[in-house]
Amino acid sequence: MFQSKSQLETEVRQHIRQVRAFSLIEAYQGHYTKSQLLEKLEQYGYQEQIHAWRTMAVFTLALDFTEDSAYAKKDLNLLLFAAQNIIEELLDPQSRFTPVIMDQTIVTLIGSPEEGPDSFRQAVYAWTEKLQHEIHQCLKVHVSIGLSLPFQSIAKLPIAYREGMEALKYRMKLGTGVIIQYENLNSGKHVLNVNYPTHKESKLLDAIKLAETEKAKEVNARLFNSLFSQELSPQEYQIPLTRLLNNLLVMMQEAGIALHQIRPAGSGSLFEEMLGLHTKAEIEDWFWTTVIQPMIRIFNNRQNAQYQNISEKIIDLIHHEYDTDLTLEACAARLHYNANYISSIFRKETGYSFSEYLTMYRFKMAKEWLRNTEMPVKEIAAKLRYNNSQNFIRSFRKVEGMTPGQYREAESAHSPGNIRKSM
Secondary structure (H helix, E strand, O other): OHHHHHHHHHHHHHHHHHHHHHHHHHHHOOOOOHHHHHHHHHHOOOHHHHHHOOEEEEEEEEEEOOOOOOOOHHHHHHHHHHHHHHHHHHOOHHHEOOOEEEOOEEEEEEEEOOOOHHHHHHHHHHHHHHHHHHHHHHHOOEEEEEEOOOEOOHHHHHHHHHHHHHHHOOHHHHOOOOEEEHHHOOOOOOOOOOOOOHHHHHHHHHHHHOOOHHHHHHHHHHHHHHHHOOOOOHHHHHHHHHHHHHHHHHHHHHOOOOHHHOOOOOOOOHHHHHHOOOOHHHHHHHHHHHHHHHHHHHHHHHHHHHHHHHHHHHHHHHHHHOOOOOOHHHHHHHHOOOHHHHHHHHHHHHOOOHHHHHHHHHHHHHHHHHHHOOOOHHHHHHHOOOOOHHHHHHHHHHHHOOOHHHHHHHHHHHOOOOOOOOO
């Protein structure tokens, strides 16, 4: 009987704790009127603190996962529970509400009988520094804390919660292991002035298309350094980040790449996932591993067949139109590609630039005519689009070490009647 009573009391305490936590979450989220809020807080034993406190603030605490963390994100819930217990042990119950976990963040209301805002701020900052240090010592994880503005009326609890969460978002700019006070943010800055790095984005898109992994990684890092060097709020940073993701997806769609090729079906929205990230390092790494690197792999897989096809088409144009004013730009227009793009491809596939290959092929034809016909040098020069025969003679001598006339004589002497093939 005594054992049953003890078990029942334990279950009741656990139930009350859960209901109290749920009510606090509802309070922070602004689901109660002022009278309902006071009634709920008194019902769960906070009456003494409410009447004693003259100044209050909300702090929001998040665990930061870095490359040197001993834990993975799958351990987050366990770590949050441990951090919650540390807060309860370190902070006097008369100076705080019970910490609750909301959206992977620990939220706590702290208060003091002190009315002076400066002394309260100092005390709060000292508490949060101590918490940050102890949690790191015990759990070996970095901690970031967001602090609301001080307030006097408990009715402002939902506003203070939003301020604490807003302050915490500045990890995106400031990095991990920071304490951020809301009052220090957005100091009079209301005008959005985003200097979007269009040139760097263009270079990144080109590197992705060409499957140049190292170049893409380097340009990606410079692009993010440009973005985060600007003094913007977390909401303002969402604008250029969303723009970058959108432009990457547009390029992917134009290239005929389906979303499921870089991301398993049913994985959710890329935009929502991106907006849920907190730090520059996280965001930059997410863009690279989730979007850019998978796209590079797809473009790389396409390249062998695509590059060979493009190069063969250019070579075919040269072989059939070497005696016209053929240019790289003309080839690009006819093949519906950017000139710089096909220039890079052609060099990769053949080892020569377009102009080098065209010149080589024209010289090949010139040597064939010199060996097998009586065509005058002047006429050969004209057929190969030289402005005058002297330019052709100089170019020929530079490559072959002799003039066209000397070449014809040598070939006639060494191989009479024999048609040699070259290239």
